Structure formats: C-alpha cells, structure tokens
Amino acid sequence: MPGFDFPPFALPPQARALRGEVRAFLKDALADKPSVERARSWSGGSREFSRKLGKQGWIGMTWPKQYGGHERSYAERYVVIEELLVAGAPVGSHWVADRQSGPLLLRFGTEAQRERLLPAIAQGELCFCIGMSEPGAGSDLAAVRTRARRVDGGWKVSGQKIWTSNAQHADWMIALVRTGDAEQKHAGLSQLLVDMKSAGVTVKPIANLTGESHFNEVFLDDVFVPETMLIGAEGDGWRQVGAELAYERSGPERYLSSIRVFLEFLRVVGASPSEAERLLIGEMTARMWTLRQMSLSVVGKLAAGENPAVAAAVVKDLGTSLEQDIPRAVQAMAGPADDAFERTLSYLLQTSPSFSLRGGTREILRGIIARELGLR
Amino acid sequence: MSELRALLADTTERVLARAPGWAQVEEAGLAKVLVPESEGGFGGNWEDALIVIRACGYHAVDLPLPEAILESSGAKDKALFAAMMLAAKMAGALQAALDLSVEYTRQRQQFGKPLASFQAIQQQLAVFAEETAAANMAVAAAFRAADRDDAWFEIACAKLRANQAARVSTGIAHQVHGAMGFTAEYRLQHLTRRLWKWGSEHGNERFWSDRIGARIAERGPENFWPDLTE
Numbered sequence: 001m002p003g004f005d006f007p008p009f010a011l012p013p014q015a016r017a018l019r020g021e022v023r024a025f026l027k028d029a030l031a032d033k034p035s036v037e038r039a040r041s042w043s044g045g046s047r048e049f050s051r052k053l054g055k056q057g058w059i060g061m062t063w064p065k066q067y068g069g070h071e072r073s074y075a076e077r078y079v080v081i082e083e084l085l086v087a088g089a090p091v092g093s094h095w096v097a098d099r100q101s102g103p104l105l106l107r108f109g110t111e112a113q114r115e116r117l118l119p120a121i122a123q124g125e126l127c128f129c130i131g132m133s134e135p136g137a138g139s140d141l142a143a144v145r146t147r148a149r150r151v152d153g154g155w156k157v158s159g160q161k162i163w164t165s166n167a168q169h170a171d172w173m174i175a176l177v178r179t180g181d182a183e184q185k186h187a188g189l190s191q192l193l194v195d196m197k198s199a200g201v202t203v204k205p206i207a208n209l210t211g212e213s214h215f216n217e218v219f220l221d222d223v224f225v226p227e228t229m230l231i232g233a234e235g236d237g238w239r240q241v242g243a244e245l246a247y248e249r250s251g252p253e254r255y256l257s258s259i260r261v262f263l264e265f266l267r268v269v270g271a272s273p274s275e276a277e278r279l280l281i282g283e284m285t286a287r288m289w290t291l292r293q294m295s296l297s298v299v300g301k302l303a304a305g306e307n308p309a310v311a312a313a314v315v316k317d318l319g320t321s322l323e324q325d326i327p328r329a330v331q332a333m334a335g336p337a338d339d340a341f342e343r344t345l346s347y348l349l350q351t352s353p354s355f356s357l358r359g360g361t362r363e364i365l366r367g368i369i370a371r372e373l374g375l376r
Numbered sequence: 377m378s379e380l381r382a383l384l385a386d387t388t389e390r391v392l393a394r395a396p397g398w399a400q401v402e403e404a405g406l407a408k409v410l411v412p413e414s415e416g417g418f419g420g421n422w423e424d425a426l427i428v429i430r431a432c433g434y435h436a437v438d439l440p441l442p443e444a445i446l447e448s449s450g451a452k453d454k455a456l457f458a459a460m461m462l463a464a465k466m467a468g469a470l471q472a473a474l475d476l477s478v479e480y481t482r483q484r485q486q487f488g489k490p491l492a493s494f495q496a497i498q499q500q501l502a503v504f505a506e507e508t509a510a511a512n513m514a515v516a517a518a519f520r521a522a523d524r525d526d527a528w529f530e531i532a533c534a535k536l537r538a539n540q541a542a543r544v545s546t547g548i549a550h551q552v553h554g555a556m557g558f559t560a561e562y563r564l565q566h567l568t569r570r571l572w573k574w575g576s577e578h579g580n581e582r583f584w585s586d587r588i589g590a591r592i593a594e595r596g597p598e599n600f601w602p603d604l605t606e
Contacts, residue, residue: 004505006513008520019605086601259601266597273593281592282585286536289529289604290510293517314506366502367495373478373505375492 003310003372008293009300015075022083025056030087036343038088039260042253043214043351045092045127045169053084053091054124059098063106068119074303078252078296085256092166097121097128100247101174104191108232108240113193117172131161131175131194131218132241138163139364141176142185142238146220148177148192154226155179155192160219165358167203167216170196175220176241179234189237193229194220210350243307248359250298250312255291255319257355258326261348262288265330268337280333287322291315310372313365320355320362327352381424384409388428392435407444417448422522425449426515429461433468436566456528459535459578460518466538466574467515470508473549473567477501481552497552504548511541529588529603536584542571543581 029052030038037044053059061077063069084091102121105113120126137143146159157177167173173194180188194201200223205213232240262284269277294315301308327348334345356362370376377385391404401407409425411417418424429442442461451457478501481491491497518534521527546568550557557564575581595603 004509006509006516008513008516010520082605263597263600266593266600269593271594271596273589275586278589278593279582279585280589282536282587282589283540283581285588285592286514286533286540286584287510289533290514290517290537292604294510294513297513314509317502318506318510363499366499369502369505370498373498373501374482375478375498375501 006294006297006311007300009296011075011079015079018076019079019083022080026083026087026089030089035260035264035340036347039344039347041085041088041257042091042095044090046090047093049090050094050124054122059094059124060102060118060122063102063118063122067114068122074299078299082252085253086259088260093127093169094124096130097126099251100244101128103247104240104244112228126172127166127170129164129167129170129173131164131173133163134160135162139361144176144178146175146177148179154224157192157220157223157225160217162217163215164218165215167218168205172196176237186238187235190234191231191237191240192225193231194223194225198223245360246307246309246312249316250308252295254316255288255295255322258323258348258352261327261330261344264341264344268341277333280329284326291319291322310368313368317362317365323355324352384418384424385427388431392431392437398439401439401441407441408448410445410449422519426464426519429464430468433465434472436570456531460522460531462574462578463535463538464515466542466571467512469567469571470511470541470545473545473564474504474508476564477504477549477552491552500548500552504545507541507545511538514538532584532588535579536581536588539575539581542575546571
C-alpha cells in the first residue's frame, strides 16, 4: 500500500546551508520574544513580520518567478518553515496563503488570478482564510449549503461559514460554495475568491476557551463575486479541496506545535534530570525524531509530484497525538518551576485539544487511513 | 528502488517466505549482502541489508541470518547494531501482523457483515497502521544513518520507536482477532510472541528512553533542535 510507504528523504546540501541563514535571521528578528508567545506558533500573526519574511524571499518559495515566487525546492521551503515553527515566529498572517491558497491558485487558478494575487502573497502583503466549515458542515464537508447564485457578471453568494481562522484579519477568503443543486452533492461545489471587504460580508469573532479570538463566524449576505473570481471550473470545488488538504495536513506544523513546552521542560530540569524525567524526554524525543523523518519523507513525495494525501493523514494523526501528549506528560512530571515555564505549559494544555480538530479531525484521518487499508 | 535492490528484494522474498533451512539461505547468498562483490558477496550497504533482516521478522524466520550479516559487517559496536537488527525484525513482524489483521477482519463476519466494516475496528486498525509506518520509518532512517557515520542516536530512537509501536499494536492485533488470535494454531501468535520477546531484548523502552533522555538533557534545550536537524 503506497500510502504507508515512507522512503527516507535526505535534505540536499543547499537546504542545509539555508538553515543557518534562517536561524541567524530569526535570532535577530525574535530577540526577547517570551516563551509563551513563541508557543502560539502559527496561531500568532504579524503583518510586519510577514513583510520581512517576504523581503527575505521566504514566502512562496517554490512558486515560479513570474508570479513573484523564488523557484526554490520543496526541501528548502521545508527547512524555512521548520525553523519558523521551532523559533515560534508569528507567521499566522501569511501561513494559509503560503501553504495552501497560493499553491491552489497556482494549480487551478486563472492566469489573471495568479498575476494579481501570487506576487502580493509572496511579498507577505496578503492574508487568506479558508471558507470551508459551516454550521451544518464540519467533518461532513460536502454538506455545505452556502449558495452562489448566477447574476450578471458573476455570482451573488449567501450563507454562513464558521470556525474560520483569521477571517477578522483576512483580505481574501477562498470559499467552498454550492453552485449546483443540492442533489449533486460533490459535483455542485465550486470555490470562489471572496474579497473580505465586499459589501455583505460580516465577520464575528468567536472567543475560544483561552479568551482569545482566532476563529470566527462569517456571514455572507448577497455578496457579489465577479465572474473572474471563480477558481478553475464550476463544479470542480470538491477535487480542489481534496488536493488542498494534502498541503494542509502534511507539514511540520502537525508535530511541532508543542515543542516550546518541551524545550521549557528541558530548561527547568537542567543537565542532570531524574530518571523519570529522562524517560519522558527519551520517549518524546524518539517520537519527534521519527515524525520528522516521516514529514521529510512526505516532502520527498511532494517533490516527486505525488499527492501524498494518505501519508499526510498518517503524519498528522501521529503528530497531533504527540503534540497533545507532550504538555500532558510534562504537567504530570514537572516540579515547581518559574513563571515562563508555567505560562507556556498552561497555554499549551489549553490549546492542544484543538490540534486534533483543526485541518481534519482525528476520526476523519483514521477513516482515510482505513480506506487505504481496504477496510471501507 | 534500484534494479539491483529490487532483485535482492525478490530473492529475499522467494527464499524467506518458504520457511527455509540454513542451507537454502546460504545458497541464495543472503548472509553475504554486505560482503564485497570481489569476495563473492552482494556488495550492498546497510539499506540493502535492511531488506533481508526486515523480511526475517515479516516471515518469523529464526535463522541466525541477521547475526551472520552483522558479523560480516565489521561494525565496531556489536551491541548497538544488534539492537538495530532487532528493530528491523520488529518492523517486519509488525507489518505482517497488520496484514494478517486486515485480512482477518475483512473475512470474519458478525452481525451479517465483515468486522472491517465497523468504525470501531477501522479506527483501531488505522492506529495499528500508523504505528507500523512509524516503526518502519525509524528503522529505515537508522539503517541509512548506519551507512553514513556514528548512528548511535538514530539506532537508539529506532529501537525505542519499534518497542513503542509493538506495545500499542500487539494489543490491537489481538483485540480485532478475537479468540482466534489466541489459539496456538493461528499464525498471529508467531508474530506477537516474538514482538513481546524482542521488545525486551537489546533494550526495552526504559533502557533506551533513559539513555536518550540523559544525552538530550546533557546537551541542553539550546542544542536540542540543532542536534536533531544536523
């Protein structure tokens, strides 16, 4: 079963050289950033930081130069995002655009869409959000009801999206909408680029359990979307979403989200930990090292032009389990420690339940894996 | 996979799938996978050897083939490399137990349909597949590292990860097999009983976690990521 085949992938020399460059940049750019803020990882965003990264040429790295990209390899991009995540850089403003919206436009978008949007994404100027989930369509994504009705020169879109991360900051939403009949379940779906400044778009932040607002409700009330903002062909939305989710699920952000509390734990236990502490460190290290090898293997598959959807599901489920086990195990093991440690731990204990929900729930991923096994 | 490596994989499969004696294994040249061609061997590296050793685990073959390969290798730290061999056998045995569990649940019917059609079974087997993939990844990366330089860390992680995977997966294998898997006659016990034995040999989870943990702590948080990505 090819989905479970993970050939080792070694980073080429130019990717290794790049790592030092990125580390030096981040050391400078993030000096004095406290641990608990680094723990926010890709949930935290700063337009200013995204522009800086754009200037470095570290957004849209693999895209063609004609669209503002840098024609670097997948391996080089991997190194950059690994270093950004481990350093806890505020990458949230461009993260979705770089990871999936840009690649989606590159693959399915029109020439005009690419020319207009990709260079701005690569400069760190644009923030995208993903308009997939709705009140009645979460794991059952094909149940989306937001409707796009044809009018002169385009569509009028009406409906509601929910759990939309970054919608309150986003310039654009890529919205999965129903352009056909409800009976045509998958075939009736299309994706539209919605300008978040359009009349009829209302964004209401939803406070999460930490009191912060990352996700939102988005109400679309007869929003006009020009004809030119259809991505690919009408009725092609479901296939596009499938391709997009492989990008969304395969990256190192699916096993590194809790690394900050692990590093804090190493700091407070010091060079001579107790046996119990050593056992915890050893267990988590072996799991993390293995996941990194798997994540690299997925990069190798992407570089070879494969669609590693099943491998990505394997990495994400194993990775988010590790991200959730680390804060819980660290809490069980930790003695009295300082404020920086406690705040980082507390933040990750509270946010880690979302890791196995966002980007496809654990149960959905296991369903994908079961299908590859031939069980369904 | 290179043509030569594919040939090795074919030969390995052909010989080891038939519960061979030592004579057949020797005749096929499997013990000489690391021996240079000039000395009548296959002239392979550790990644080639992995194919043969993993297949010993997959087919539950107890012949001293990994030991013969290790002996011919000139590896200095024999105890460490013995752990690597065993991790590879565990990765193979996990794959065999997974294949068996998938096959069994697709055939066995209850409530008028195959066990495989129940989500409760599917979700467990998905975890089994993930753990098996992780063990195989760790082992493959360790064997690749063994061809390069000092592979202590990679081998330590690989044996530990294989032990972790075996602990989780053997439980699932038996659960989805029901009473049939608990019989002496059915093939599952040939795999799971070996996995339990191998989980203790050449370092159990405590043994390797302790050593890895001590090394990581000694290097400190500022070196953790640089070391991991070196």
